Structure formats: C-alpha cells, structure tokens
Amino acid sequence: MNSKLLISIAVATSLVGSLIVAAPAQANDELQKLLDAQVPEGSERVWVEEFGGFERFSTREGILWKGIDGSEGYESWNCDEGDTSSGDCNFDNPRLYFTSSAILPFCETLRQENCIEALEIGVAGQALESARFLRHVDSRKLPAISSQGLMAGNSTPLFESSLMHSGGQNTYAANVVAQIEYDRSSRSFVTKSLNVAVYPYNERRDASIRVINTTTSLDEKGKTIRQNGFGGPPGCNKWIETGACGLEQAFPDGSQVKLTMRVPDTFTGWFRGRLKAPQISVSKFSGANNKISVMAEPIRVARFLTTVDSKTATAKQRKAIKDLGFAHWGRFREFETFRSSVNDTAAATTSHWSFSTIDYSFGNRCLTSDTRVLGIVTTNATIFDGVVPKWRNGNLSYEVSSLHYLPDGQLNRGTYDLVMRSDVARCLYGFSQAPLSARVSVVNDKGERSTATTVVGEKNGWLRLAAYGFTFSKKTIKVKLNQKPRR
DSSP states (O other), X not given: OEEEEEEEOOOOOOOOSOEEOOOOSSOTHHHHHHHHSOOOTTEEEEEEEOOSSOOOSOEEEEEEOTTSSSOSSOEEEEOTTOOOSSGGGXXXXXXXXXXXXXXXXXXXXXXXXXXXXXXXXXXXXXOOEEOEEEEEOSSOOBOOBGGGTBOOBOOOEEEEOSEEOTTSOOEEEEEEEEEEEEETTTTEEEEEEEEEEEEEEEEEEOTTOOOEEEEEEEOTTSOEEEEEEEEXXXXXXXXXXXXXXXXXXXXXXXXXXXXXXXXXXXOOEEEEEEOEEEEEEEEEOSSSEEEEEEEEEOEEEEEOEEEEETTTOOHHHHHHHHHHSSOOSOOHHHHHHHHGGGTTBOSEEEEEOEEEEOOOOOSOGGGOOSSSEEEEEEEOOSEEOOSOOEEETTEEEXXXXXXXXXXXXXXXXXXXXXXXXXXXXXXXXXXXXXXOEEEEEEEETTSOBOOOEEEEEEETTEEEEEEEEEEOSEEEEEEEEEOOOOO
C-alpha cells in the first residue's frame, strides 16, 4: 500500500455559559476519517495537505539528508542540549543539518518575551471575549540556551471560550511555532520563520495513548534509521500527551478570532494564510520582540483527495505522483492533472485559522523588507501561490486554484484578502500621501473576468483589498491601484 502526498500547503477571564453559533455541516474530522481508511492494494492516495502551525512538540534535532551516505530517506534525532561538540550533535559537522521548532507558551508575566499574550474568540461583528487559559499540553519542554541563540521550546497552550465549536465543546488550542535554523557562519541559531494556528478541539482521554517521539526502522541495506516523529493512535491529529490528545474540530460559521503574540522582531516581510478579512497590527514590545495582533474570520477549504489505480493511471498522473514527493504551495499543474478524476468536486471541507511567514521574497524592492512586517495575503483556495503577490504590468497578481464544487454539490465560493502597509502601495506606484483607490478583478486563464464582490479600504496605515464569492477553476486575482490627482 502506498500513500503519496500531493501538496503540503502546507485570556484569562472566567466564562459563564456557552454561546452557540451554527457550525459547518462537515467537520474537520470527516477528512481524517477518509485519510484513516485503508488504500486498496495496487492503488495510491493522492491529496492536498494543509501545512503550518501544527507541530505537536518543541524539537531540537540533527538531520542527515537523503543520499549523503547512500541511504534512502533521511535520518533525524534529538539534540535537546544543543551543540555537544561531538557525536551526532556536533554542529561543526558539515554533513549534518540542525534545526529547532519552538512552541511559544502562554505569557505568564507582563514583560515575558516569546509568548502568546491573548486569545479572543467570538461572533464576527461583535465584541470578542478573552478566552480563558486552561493549561499547557503535558509534553516535552526545552530550556533556552542563550549562548547558542536557542529560545525555550514549550508545549501548546489550551484555552476555553464561551463559543461552542462543531464538536459540541468550547475548547481551543493556539499553536505559535518559531522555526530556527543553525547558521554555521555565526555559530548560532537564527529564527527563520513563524507558523501560527488556532483550532477548536475535543479532548480524548484514553490510558492507552502514548507519545512516540522517535522511531527506528531498517533501510533496504539493513541499516538502522532514526526518525523524529509525532506518533500516536489514529485520530489524534493535533496535540498529544500521555493518556490524552486533541481531536481537531471545525470552527462555527460566523466566528472570529484574534490572537496577540510577542515574537522575535526578526519575523519581517510578508505572511500568507488561511484567514478571511484579516486585520493586523504591529508594535514594538521590547528590544528583541514585536507585539503582533491578527484578527480574522476562519475559512473553509475545499479538500482534494482521491485514490489512483497504479495500473490505470494516465502517464501525466503517474509523472505527477512520482515527481511530487513532498511539495508545498504553487503546484498548479499537478493539481490540474487530477481535477477531472474527482469530477471537480471536493472530498471534504475543513475550517482553518492559520498563517505563516513567507520566508523568501524577490523582485520589487517595495515588496521586500528585513526590518518590518509589510503585509499578509490569504485565501481559501486549495492551491495558491504561497509567495508575495507578483508585480506585473502595474498590477499585483496572485494565482489561486480550487475545486469547483463542494461535497454536497454546491458551488465552492472563493475568498482572497490582501492587506499591506499603505506606504508599500505608494512606493510601487510612486503615489503621494493622498487617498488611494483600487480595482480588484478575478480572471481565468482565458482572460475572462469572474463575478466577485470586492472590498477596498485604507485605515491606520494599512490598505485592505479583497475579492469574495467568485467560483473556482484556476484564477488570477489582479489588483490595480489608482490615485486621483490633486486639484
């Protein structure tokens, strides 16, 4: 049996009563049931995975990449104490790669850095309530090693809100994960990227649940291979501890979430995400931290999943499966290869509230910065660019693609939001400080425009542009800014 991965897209108050909002008909666990089903012999599963902000544990690990020593796959192991100057955690070994994932805790003091300050949840358009911090997941924690630039790694903070989710409970998790890589030139770790996710969950308690941090297996040459992992029983698809785990649920329709966090000021440039109508604010918190607040509605994503018979798959499908391996955003061609095999219909829908840094940006100088946050781009498309919008012919362009129909046969309606600093837009066009206007259009690969509701607004130094309600195939969303001349 083979399972192939197509794409990795990858607070403190007492609450009384519970607010109930209509939940989506199809909860996130419906997709998990499909993934847990056995793949028929001679077939391969092809699907689009959501990626980012879902790390279950803080880790420090050494990695030996595929092929360096002739083995298949790659090997990974724990380096919890950082550089030991010998053995598998000798950071001077050029054959090895070292990385860390640090889950940020809930802030316990007013001056604490690298933590979650507040989580607020409620109904969109109404005042949000502070969610009550319950506890941290009881899993591995890693102390800071300041001499090596390693921040402390904690475990996922859990909260309680008055807003009921689709699982009939009112519990939520907030996962903010700093990705840190070892830089040999400076001989220290450098914070590279940030993954953020808030998700509803139901807690499952079972004495048989055990945490598996590292597994071993034999490769084809009989060599023992170590791999760090996130093992647990079926269905435990989010946080896990001995005797309990979190089962992801769907957000209720009409909900809104606000997350405030204190994070290293090295997280700059752009964010991408799974949000609707995001609002962002950034301020200085300390010499090393910024305070970033993001408020937005969750979105529903049409999920692609199918099983392909290895014998009857077309040549294009076989090539797509072979070439993909582990992929991220922007795999439009491979996605289109399988669209007809599922009748352009989603296997399930899942709801998300997540975003992450865009690690690299190229091109126009106005769209790059290593000193401040410039903007965020979000969509509910199954596949999207995952990079900074492209500056072409006076337009900011962004490609998206998704399935045309939802599982119940209804049309899959698209969302796209672009929020950026107003001075970024003025830099692109050479505009003055006078008010801006814009046109947002959605076009297919034939240049035909789709019907969409568009939103344009400027407030507090941020420009918001959005398109909602368009139907899906592969589309390009274009933003054209204008400014009326002064009289």
